[in-house]
Amino acid sequence: MQIKFSATPNGDAIAAGAYEKAALSPSAKALDEACSGAISRAIKASRFTGDAGQVLEIAAPSGVKADRVLLYGLGEKKSLGGNTVEKAVAALTKHVLLNGTKTLSVHVDSDDGEMAGRAGLGATLAAYRFDQYRTKLKPEKKPSLTAVEIVTADEKAAKKAWKSWEPVATGVKTARDFVMEPPNVLHPEEYAKRIAKLEKEGLEIEVLGEAQMKKLGMGSLLGVSQGSVREAKLAIMRWNGGKEGDKPLAFVGKGLTFDTGGISLKPGQGMEDMKGDMAGSAAVVGLMRALAGRKAKVNAVGVVALVENMPDGNAQRPGDVVTSMSGQTIEIHNTDAEGRLVLADALWYTQEKFDPAFIIDLATLTGAILVALGHEHAGIFTNDDKLADRLFAAGKASDEGVWRLPVGPEYDRHIDSDIADMKNLGQGRNAGSIAGAVFLQRFVNKKPWVHIDIAGTGMYAGSKDPRLPAFGTGYGVRLLDRFVRDYYER
Numbered sequence: 001m002q003i004k005f006s007a008t009p010n011g012d013a014i015a016a017g018a019y020e021k022a023a024l025s026p027s028a029k030a031l032d033e034a035c036s037g038a039i040s041r042a043i044k045a046s047r048f049t050g051d052a053g054q055v056l057e058i059a060a061p062s063g064v065k066a067d068r069v070l071l072y073g074l075g076e077k078k079s080l081g082g083n084t085v086e087k088a089v090a091a092l093t094k095h096v097l098l099n100g101t102k103t104l105s106v107h108v109d110s111d112d113g114e115m116a117g118r119a120g121l122g123a124t125l126a127a128y129r130f131d132q133y134r135t136k137l138k139p140e141k142k143p144s145l146t147a148v149e150i151v152t153a154d155e156k157a158a159k160k161a162w163k164s165w166e167p168v169a170t171g172v173k174t175a176r177d178f179v180m181e182p183p184n185v186l187h188p189e190e191y192a193k194r195i196a197k198l199e200k201e202g203l204e205i206e207v208l209g210e211a212q213m214k215k216l217g218m219g220s221l222l223g224v225s226q227g228s229v230r231e232a233k234l235a236i237m238r239w240n241g242g243k244e245g246d247k248p249l250a251f252v253g254k255g256l257t258f259d260t261g262g263i264s265l266k267p268g269q270g271m272e273d274m275k276g277d278m279a280g281s282a283a284v285v286g287l288m289r290a291l292a293g294r295k296a297k298v299n300a301v302g303v304v305a306l307v308e309n310m311p312d313g314n315a316q317r318p319g320d321v322v323t324s325m326s327g328q329t330i331e332i333h334n335t336d337a338e339g340r341l342v343l344a345d346a347l348w349y350t351q352e353k354f355d356p357a358f359i360i361d362l363a364t365l366t367g368a369i370l371v372a373l374g375h376e377h378a379g380i381f382t383n384d385d386k387l388a389d390r391l392f393a394a395g396k397a398s399d400e401g402v403w404r405l406p407v408g409p410e411y412d413r414h415i416d417s418d419i420a421d422m423k424n425l426g427q428g429r430n431a432g433s434i435a436g437a438v439f440l441q442r443f444v445n446k447k448p449w450v451h452i453d454i455a456g457t458g459m460y461a462g463s464k465d466p467r468l469p470a471f472g473t474g475y476g477v478r479l480l481d482r483f484v485r486d487y488y489e490r
Contacts, residue, residue: 001127002147003120003166005158009105009151015070015092016107018043018050019077027107027151031069035061039071051075052084053091053466068101083399085115086122089148090466093126097145105149113157116150117165120158123148124169125467130180167293168481172474175279175286179459179472183258183275188225188306191257191278192233195285195304202292204238218345220324221305224338227262227315228308234346235304237288242299242490249298249488250356251288251480252346254339254363255281255306262309262335263317276472277339279458280362281306283476290481297489301354305346309338321420325349326443331417333425339365340439341424347443358387358448361440362458362476368432369453375460377403378475381437384448391450394483399467400475402452405434412438452476 016028022043024032032039038061042048048056054073061069072092074080089106096104106123108116127145131137152158178186178194186194192207199205210231213222218234225232235255238248256277260266266274281304288302316322320332325345332341343361350359369379377395380402382388388404395402411434417423422442426435437451457475460468 001124001145003124003162004147004149005116005155005162006105006149006151007153007155009066009107009149011103011105011149012066013068013070013096013101013103014064014066014105014107015072017074017088017109018071019074020050022048022050023077025107025109027109028071031064034063035069036063038062039069043071049073052088055092055095057095070095082114082118086118087399087465087467088122089119090122090126093123093145093148094466097127097143098141100144102144103147103149104145105151107151110152111154113152113154113161116152116158117161119150120148120162121165121169122467125172128173128176128469130177130469133182164294167290168478170293171286171290171477171481174289175282175474175477176469176472178282178285179276179279179474181275187230187257188233188255188308189231191255191306192235195235195237198237198285198289201289202239203288204240206236208234213345216349217323217325218349219322220330220341221307221345223316223320223322223332224262224309224341225307227310227312230308233306234349235306237285237302239288239291239296239298239300241291241296246299247357248301248354249484250350250354250359251284251300251302252343252350252359252361253281253284253302253304254278254343254361254365255304256339256342257306257308259309259336259338260311262311262315262338264334264336265311266336273459276459277364278306279364279454279472279475283362283454283458283474283480286474286477287480290477291484296484298484300484301350301356303346303350305342307342309335324443328422328442329420331420331423333423337424337436339363340436343440344443347440348445351445351447356447358384358450359444360450360452360480362452362454364455364458365436365453366433366455368429370456372405372433373403373456375456375463377401378457379403379405379433379453380450381405381407381434381453382450383407383441384450387448387450390487391479391483394486395479397486398478398482400457400479402479407434407437407441411435415439
């Protein structure tokens with residue numbers, strides 16, 4: 001779907017905003033006058049109050065050329081910001097996506113090009129579809145909308161802002177597409193091939209195979225992979241947009257393209273969702289594409305560990321002991337606690353190879369984070385207060401919220417093993433997400449580090465947010481892009 005900017009509306013549907021108590025914006029007042037008060041009459045005959053996300057439609061109004069006029073809610077005028085506009089225009093886009101509208105013209109009553117850019121982002125996120133495998137989709141179920149035109153007083157400023165936000169939309173789409181793909185298509189080898197194609201976006205790409213990882217001593221990662229006929233891969237993406245010599249910002253993602261649980265087999269019900277156990281890696285790939293697309297003025301490295309966890313006769317067993325790249329040994333208590341095993345070697349490789357300014361890892365690591373935070377926030381665990389504060393602020397700014405949970409020696413002892421340096425499980429059901437985090441902390445070598453557990457936010461079918469599709473949300477791309485642009489670009 002195309003995003004356009006114009007000073008005047010040209011669509012077959014025209015929309016304008018309203019604030020709380022159905023107070024009309026200037027563009028809505030002008031439309032109401034052109035329609036001889038049809039908007040005001042429609043408000044009185046409805047329950048439209050101007051709350052954020054509400055949409056009121058008037059079909060075939062007189063006085064305007066458009067087939068439809070729509071009013072969209074923005075809530076309190078004093079609290080209006082980019083997130084509100086983004087979400088409101090997303091709700092509007094979802095409303096007309098299938099109803100026959102081809103071009104939607106949306107009035108954004110602001111001279112700030114940023115607001116127009118965020119409106120374009122909201123529309124793009126809402127229009128996302130993954131229909132590649134649908135062969136019998138009825139015409140009325142196919143999107144009719146081909147373009148959203150943002151009507152703004154400062155067209156030049158809006159187009160400039162969109163140059164910054166369009167790559168973010170592309171990055172989110174990239175992440176979502178990867179999470180949505182079926183696991184028989186997106187196995188580690190195919191995933192690595194698709195990442196390699198991003199070289200054309202300006203990224204430097206390197207892919208390590210199992211022989212190279214074995215030489216590096218990645219016994220923790222390879223132990224998870226040994227039950228699969230698919231070869232594990234480690235994909236490295238570099239963006240060099242900052243000053244030469246500046247330490248890179250490092251982002252590491254868990255890429256379990258399918259997770260059966262291995263020998264510690266998961267229950268069958270819902271196992272199909274485990275195609276999304278690579279959502280952390282997808283966020284990293286999407287972020288790196290966004291940074292390259294908008295030519296971010298930073299040096300960044302993304303490392304994603306791509307593995308399949310299967311219950312083959314050669315699969316890792318509970319009771320096994322593996323040696324990680326760091327030299328630390330790990331007793332396997334549960335083969336379904338595999339994400340931390342994969343990340344352990346990826347984290348060590350990243351800190352040793354690139355000496356980054358910090359490391360942030362993303363992973364659908366624990367079901368326990370859902371018990372703690374539901375689907376509304378990702379959990380963050382860190383050894384650095386400044387990183388935590390900045391991520392919290394970036395979460396507010398991007399509408400991808402995070403909430404900090406503790407790590408420390410009182411939890412670290414939970415993963416001590418009787419026969420190895422550590423075990424890959426904590427003390428039963430208690431503090432399960434924290435046990436995963438303190439495990440990972442042993443592999444960052446005291447680098448500033450944040451672990452983001454996105455098990456509740458990376459794949460979610462029940463969200464009421466119009467920007468989100470069912471299942472693969474692309475969570476993390478907007479959060480980390482905002483984090484980078486607000487605090488690290490020069």
